[in-house]
Amino acid sequence: MADLTAQAPGSVAEIQAQYADLTRRKRIYGGVLLALFIALMMAGFRTADDRNAGSFADGYQRIFDYPAEVLSEAGEKVAELPAHVVHFFPALVETLNIAGAATLLGAILGTLLSLLSTRGMAPWPALIPVFRRVMDICRAIPEIVIALVLIFLLGGGPVPAMIAIAIHTAGALGKLFSEVNENASLKPVEGLNSTGASWAQRMWLGVIPQVGPNYVSYALLRFEINIRASAILGFVGAGGIGYELKNSMSWGQGKYDEAAAIFILLFVTIVVVDQISGALRDRLTHGNRKGA
Amino acid sequence: EEISEFRIGILGGENAQDRLNSNECLRAKTEELLGVETKLFAPADYNGVIQGLLGGTIDMAWLGASGYAKTYLSDPEAVEPVLVKVNVDGGYGYYSVGFARKDSGINALEDVKGKVFGFGDPNSTSGFLIPSIEIPQQTGSTMQSGEYFGEVKFTGGHEQTIVAVANGDIDAGVTWADGLGNWEDGYNSGALRKAVDAGLIDMNDLVQIWQSKPIPEGPVVLRKALPEDVKVKMTALMASMPAMDYDCYYSVAAGDSKGFQPITHEAYEVIIEARKLKSN
Amino acid sequence: MLRINKLTKRFGDKTAVEAATLDIDKPCMLGIIGRSGAGKSTLLRMINRLGDASEGSISFEGREITTLKGKDKRAWQSECAMIFQQFNLVPRMDVVSNVLHGTLNRRSTLATMFNLYPMADIHKAIEILDRLGIAEHAPKRAEALSGGQQQRVAIARALMQDPKIILADEPIASLDPMNAQTVMEALRRIHEEDGRTVIANLHTLDTARRYCDRVVGMRDGRIVFDGLPEQLTTGVAREIYGAGADFSEAATSTEIETLDKTQAVRTAEAYV
Amino acid sequence: MLRINKLTKRFGDKTAVEAATLDIDKPCMLGIIGRSGAGKSTLLRMINRLGDASEGSISFEGREITTLKGKDKRAWQSECAMIFQQFNLVPRMDVVSNVLHGTLNRRSTLATMFNLYPMADIHKAIEILDRLGIAEHAPKRAEALSGGQQQRVAIARALMQDPKIILADEPIASLDPMNAQTVMEALRRIHEEDGRTVIANLHTLDTARRYCDRVVGMRDGRIVFDGLPEQLTTGVAREIYGAGADFSEAATSTEIETLDKTQAVRTAEAYV
């Protein structure tokens, strides 16, 4: 494109030739990209299919076997479902608590990390890359890794899961928060600085009021994600509803009614929290737009 | 009827890759014998292998007795037991042992009353099924949390039970052992022995508080839908392995033992009944 | 009182302020003029310790300022209030809170985080706002105010600090002439009534002439003029602004009386 | 050629176009004027079949248009190009691709999916762009162009359709007078050189007078005037626009010659 304007093409023929050239290049580029993508997808699928115990071609008709098995048993014992729901409710509360506490702790830690790694706000600018890396690493480690290691040290239960999720949340929110921070105005911070305010005062009074609504909105989104994460961690011994679900699912025939009850509980919770937090987030970001 | 590949599922207890490694010779022999591509799969837990057998994506596996019972209860037509491992002493069986920390003051099952008791995996015979039936017989109560024991938990597996007891997360737990050799070594084989060998626990710190009746060793099962000749060939291969290649047998059977011996479904009916008992 | 000696500031290769020397013996209202990039802001920021000096010293009542660290530095900042061209208020907070930020240095961090300002401070803040004629906006958010009002809030914050010196970095550059006049008059009154030293960077000659007791001219980081407003002749101004013979007073004027010349000013400024 | 008979369009209770009847015998440049909401856009959209008529008929060269469906309807649309006030280009695609969209109806779906147009079409597109004086922008994204250039791209797309009729819905309403003139001249040239019928909705009387062979006035969905530009007296205009005696020509003018009156126009337009 640059050469086009540089030469200031005079004749139509010239433009035609150049455009045709461009089109050809685009077509080749696009074609290669598309071919590459298709090839990658196909090869990837073939490899995965090959390394899987059952193949896609054989298995796809059986997708509903397992749900059917669970549902038929749950259907037979439908009368017991309410009792199960009540029985497993405390486990659900534990899962929610894991997610809630982890989100809170993670958000607090993430706020700190993000402030420490935003230019203009960081008290030690030289350490910004360090804190950035810390966030990257916190974000990169899957929760399950930290949880399993902590379960080894602390024993099973909700705390390892909470810490694991909190660490990951701190990294993830830290990154989002620092993007928000970048867009915040530094003028109030400088103004406060000129009055002799300490770092904590500058951040609390100068930055947080600007970024607060966005922070809360991101934290809510994270809470949704963390509920799932905390349910998953139950699968590896971190307590809560995931633990109960795993036990009844892996027992199989005979406890599928419990599995179904737990599943309903979990699913309804996730959907409800999704909807509520979605509405809240909408209000927050909307109100923010009006305010700013 | 032809098969295009043969898939062997391997249960947990070791690193996934260690499991694959120790069964690699079996895979090679099978491939040579059947003339089709043979693959090994080492899912994360009992349930993974069982689902594979039920769904027809795994052709052969060496299950625990309770795992077989689960498979049978889900679908009686899915698999058939063909062989069972025979110990060096000629018997086939092992034990579920209950244990606790020595410094906790617990010396017998009765001392655990009101405290926290831990099982392993719900699909484990020695880690759950048998103790969950035999212990209440001894205590005269149930295994419900709060009835006899203060709380009853699943730790997820034998290894986790041992660590949980050693850490004091639970007051007592059950795991498996062959019952041969000495307590201070963690017996000749079993989960305790592995933990000792890994330097994870010191047997001096633990006491045995309970032992089950002998538990039948789990069967090697084949998918019923397999062609007859494949079943015959695989049974023969497994049975003749100690004689043909002891090293390979040693790693497949995870230790010294006499060999495989034919077995039928009837041997597991007790276990199946037990399992039914535990379902609701 | 304030003694600046060979103060230098470098940004990489660029020397923003070069060996600036300045002596203020008694409270006065001092205007600093100079074209864009002359180093005016940099100088003020060094005095307030928003930026560190590369060389040289600043001393106030005998105390060395440039070497202060941590707590002491912040204490100095609280004695030496700063007013910015863009007001630098917290826009989402109410006016009184913004004014109360002037007391941050004296109050414990924790207390201020919970808005625990003493009642006396709150009342004093309102009195200051009243003095500046914007008391009725006290409960509004700062962002809801006009530029001139916001700048007066900034001045109120500065007064709240009860400072010995007030530094003002082009306090009227973002304001229309009407508001500019109000703000400059407020600063002058503060100097006269409270006897505080006011140092203001100014863009325009006539503002400096009209409100200041003493004018300092900067050019390319150096102080090239230091004298009474009367001494600020067009020739001197030409030198400060580095302009040619076509330099005209109007080019730097924003007085209301010359409002109709705005168009001309714009063009001229572009040239300057 | 084009025969519109008692064409009516209702939106719920509201009748946007009411029994409009219009006859075009030979290629001409026709301007439709009328105040906002008169039904001009609705009429054009019905002709292009972007909206269905409630009653009445449109026939073109004897063929009934209002009842066309699917393939036939699309074929008609390709014969009858439409130009929009907001250009309605694909801003992220380059100019030539946008022009080539005019050929979509003739080309196979599959080929166009992958942007595979015949080279001949591409060359033709560039020639059309050249005719409209914007060939040098050919490889740029449409969004990178100014409003007037974008509207010329839209005209190029229309020409690319090789249509019998070009409908233009207030083609110059979003443009400044300079660009408006270029665009109107382009449309006029297309009519004169290619002999295509151009029907343009126009906001302004003088544009209609200057470029059109025939002017139609609409008011409240009805056609209230149909005649030569010369017949469009201030009295008639007053009637069309439903304005009082204070109606002034200038109120609807955007001609460059009246540029200095813009201020007045704005105020007057607000009134209209």
Next chain:
Amino acid sequence: MTTMDLNTAPLKGQMDKLFFKKRLMNFGIPAVILAYLTYVFFAFDVPGLWERASMDNARTLVSDTYSYKTHVTRDNRTGDVTYAVEGERKGEYPEGMSPEWVTPGTTTVIDLTGGHVVRFGPETIEYDIPGYGLVTATPSRTQGVQAILPEGDVPQWINLSKNRLAITTDAGRLTVTRNRAEVFRYFYGWELFFFTLDSPYHGLNPFELAGRAVSGEAGAIWNDFWNNKMWRHGDVAWAIGETILMAFLGTFGAGLVALPLAFLGTRNFMPVRVVRFAARRFFDFVRGVDSLIWTVVLARAFGPGPLTGALAILITDTGTFGKIFSEALENVDEKQIEGVSSTGAKPIQRYRFGVIPQITPVLLSQLLYFLESNTRSATIIGAITGGGIGLLLTQAIITQKDWEEVSYYIVLIIVMVMFMDWFSGWLRKRLISGDEGGH
């Protein structure tokens, strides 16, 4: 100015009230958070947990991550002594080979450095501990382990019972039971990381290796490294590949499936309310069920393996993408679509040129963002059933030895996720560069 007191008095009152309210808020929110955290603190029994937290385990874990131990084991029945790295079969020293700090013989002398010496005699085991004295132990079938310690109290680091003696010192660890006597000596590093003991390349320095490689053994060297029995680099590489594969197939597969479905869930493209509602609830459902449950469900149909994991991700993300894409589609600019339709374009062309160019930036950036986060999900899903690095990691953790492998896997996972993060960011920039102006 003169009326100052008149008008500021009510204002002061008003401000007092305002600040009171602010303080209430300022205290209220942190108080609620604090109260909640306190509740959680006790609900989760953190104090009890802290008490029980096993520092010994932590020490084992930490030291095991950067060190390894070599076992010297004596079978007390036969008297045979074997040497093995980490006590594993594949780490065993070949017959006749022994570490240089061990002197085999009738009495095997094991030098644990720092004056610590262990001797496996024909009958008794001796451990000479500097600063403490000589400990001897005689294991016998009938009498258990008879240990003789120096005078005084038995120190904490000696754990003695009738049948078992365990001594743990900084230099190493000795256990004697009736059946066996075993010494661990600790070393720094990840032993056998490059080559196992049975490889001819074990113990060669890089220059020697380079020399050998040049002289035509490069293939063999690579082979010995790649197939290292202890660390199994080849398998680990496959596992990483499988994890990325799951993420890739799942993410892009979901994108392809979700794009057409997303149209069904939008107000502007799907006039039939019932369909729209159904599509939206469908998205909510597959999203809500979560990839984990899908993994379990699919495991029945497809068995263990990466395909199952990929499909689980695909299904969940179809829901997520469906929702995101629908929202993007509802925000498209109608003018462009109208412009394209007015030329007589077919419906598919209308979508292709009127809609797709508008949503590609959203689409691509979301896809690439999820590619990175799905790499993490794939690790977790792999742990539950599929395979890949997640399975290796969880199994290594659950079996609770080989912490050096655990740390190796963790490092690999972090590197993998960070790489995918960088890669997707890079692609995003390349593919959508200059597109910000498009909206």
